[in-house]
Amino acid sequence: MTTTDSVLSELLDTAAAREDALGWLAEEAERVKTAGLHRDPVVRRAEQPMINLASNDYLGLSTHPDVVAGGHAALDTWGAGSTASRLVVGTTAAHVDLEEDLAGFLGFPAALAFSSGYLANIGAITALVGRGDLIVSDTGTHASLIDGCRLSRARVVVVDRGDHAAVRDALQARTEARALVVTDSVYSIDGEPAPVAELYAAARDGGAALLVDEAHAVGVRGPGGRGLIAELGLSGAPDLVMTTVLSKSFGAQGGVVLGPELLRSHLIDRARTFIFDTGLNPAAVGAAHAALRVLGADPSLPERLRGNAARLAEAVGAPMPSAAVISLIVGDPRAAVAAAAHCRDRGVLVGCFRPPSVPAGTSRLRLTVRADLELDVIDHVADVVNEALTAVGAR
Numbered sequence: 001m002t003t004t005d006s007v008l009s010e011l012l013d014t015a016a017a018r019e020d021a022l023g024w025l026a027e028e029a030e031r032v033k034t035a036g037l038h039r040d041p042v043v044r045r046a047e048q049p050m051i052n053l054a055s056n057d058y059l060g061l062s063t064h065p066d067v068v069a070g071g072h073a074a075l076d077t078w079g080a081g082s083t084a085s086r087l088v089v090g091t092t093a094a095h096v097d098l099e100e101d102l103a104g105f106l107g108f109p110a111a112l113a114f115s116s117g118y119l120a121n122i123g124a125i126t127a128l129v130g131r132g133d134l135i136v137s138d139t140g141t142h143a144s145l146i147d148g149c150r151l152s153r154a155r156v157v158v159v160d161r162g163d164h165a166a167v168r169d170a171l172q173a174r175t176e177a178r179a180l181v182v183t184d185s186v187y188s189i190d191g192e193p194a195p196v197a198e199l200y201a202a203a204r205d206g207g208a209a210l211l212v213d214e215a216h217a218v219g220v221r222g223p224g225g226r227g228l229i230a231e232l233g234l235s236g237a238p239d240l241v242m243t244t245v246l247s248k249s250f251g252a253q254g255g256v257v258l259g260p261e262l263l264r265s266h267l268i269d270r271a272r273t274f275i276f277d278t279g280l281n282p283a284a285v286g287a288a289h290a291a292l293r294v295l296g297a298d299p300s301l302p303e304r305l306r307g308n309a310a311r312l313a314e315a316v317g318a319p320m321p322s323a324a325v326i327s328l329i330v331g332d333p334r335a336a337v338a339a340a341a342h343c344r345d346r347g348v349l350v351g352c353f354r355p356p357s358v359p360a361g362t363s364r365l366r367l368t369v370r371a372d373l374e375l376d377v378i379d380h381v382a383d384v385v386n387e388a389l390t391a392v393g394a395r
């Protein structure tokens with residue numbers, strides 16, 4: 001036995017003698033299961049195609065031939081990985097071209113791409129505010145904004161979703177010099193829009209910058225799918241930070257922060273999720289850039305999406321959607337899971353949101369519509385969903 005072997009076997013003996021440090025996991029698993037909150041990722045299989053109403057692929061671009069070809073071309077040119085962090089050698093000409101074209105399309109002076117939307121939000125918030133500053137957020141914001149707030153070490157005031165008067169009050173009552181207001185523009189849970197114009201006015205009057213996450217609005221709302229900020233005529237405002245993702249309407253992967261040129265260079269210097277993360281994958285860059293060209297060339301795509309969303313909402317008895325999300329409250333998490341399983345057994349994938357993603361008692365089916373769904377498919381989906389809701393007693 002070598003010295004290393006004997007040290008190792010001694011360590012293992014000590015570990016076996018100790019109480020298992022992860023023993024609590026079994027109890028936790030039981031608790032989660034009993035509450036009906038255990039999650040099993042849905043595994044999509046190539047040989048078993050399903051009708052997908054659970055994705056964020058709102059425009060159906062993830063499988064568009066030009067988008068797939070864009071990914072292939074970038075793979076051929078740059079290889080399978082960006083090979084390092086952006087500041088080292090992980091920035092290719094393709095990254096810079098994409099950022100310039102995205103900024104141009106969305107009406108901002110500059111853009112910076114991160115390897116996910118999650119990391120873009122965390123990077124932007126933590127680079128803009130820190131200890132001794134104030135963030136005003138609301139109860140509907142996405143987990144990536146919440147985590148950015150927590151990691152920033154700023155004081156965080158959380159107001160009710162949509163309560164822009166409370167945002168105004170929190171800014172006026174503050175003692176901190178620097179403040180940031182953060183919000184989703186279209187809330188991810190139910191697709192309803194935030195009062196972005198009112199939040200912008202409150203932030204401006206209170207001397208704060210406003211960060212708006214447009215993940216569920218780009219490709220869906222605004223002129224040619226440019227988002228809610230563009231719809232409100234706020235694109236390029238100097239005190240506005242827009243974030244969005246390449247993982248939804250663009251059908252690829254990645255996150256983007258848009259704003260003034262000085263914001264971009266500040267993020268390059270200070271955003272830890274930019275500095276210490278391997279650069280966005282070249283295939284995702286190429287695919288997203290191709291998706292941008294497809295969207296730019298066909299502004300009717302968002303209109304088709306909204307038409308499909310209206311048709312499905314009417315057929316499942318939901319209110320007219322403001323974006324691409326239709327939320328059908330079931331209540332009990334077990335019933336929601338059973339309804340989603342019923343749909344899956346009939347070849348239809350729908351989202352199923354339960355706590356902690358939504359408050360207790362509001363577990364739901366979440367349907368995300370796509371621009372590329374044919375009308376007969378939408379009608380079939382509606383039949384399946386209605387049948388599922390009836391089967392679990394939610395109708």
Ligand code: PMP
Nearest residue numbers: 116117118142188215245247254
């Ligand atoms: N913001 C919002 C509003 C989102 O819904 C999501 C994705 N669920 C993200 C950010 C994170 O984006 P990504 O999946 O690219 O990390």
